[in-house]
């Protein structure tokens with residue numbers, strides 16, 4: 001594990017140094033409740049290996065990004081929010097945690113907010 005990954009909060013969640021409420025797990029991906037939700041239901045999906053955004057990905061990395069989206073879709077269906085939800089990857093300075101993570105937001109009762117999350 002690199003020094004950067006040792007300081008990474010998501011790597012600590014994956015290694016269970018920090019507890020989380022998992023909603024999805026397979027050999028490559030972990031999905032869990034966001035402890036600071038921006039919507040009634042807010043989950044985060046991360047690759048279990050520390051991976052950051054870069055201008056060029058290897059083919060395996062691109063496949064993994066698709067698998068992360070598929071995992072989020074599965075949870076959206078399970079949580080009954082698939083008909084109205086948002087999937088958001090924050091890139092660069094929009095996100096303060098460099099470890100790639102996909103936000104799944106949903107569960108609004110009325111209108112879905114259009115503001116940035």
Ligand SMILES: [Zn+2]
Pocket residue numbers: 005008009010011012049050051099
């Ligand atoms: Zn990490």
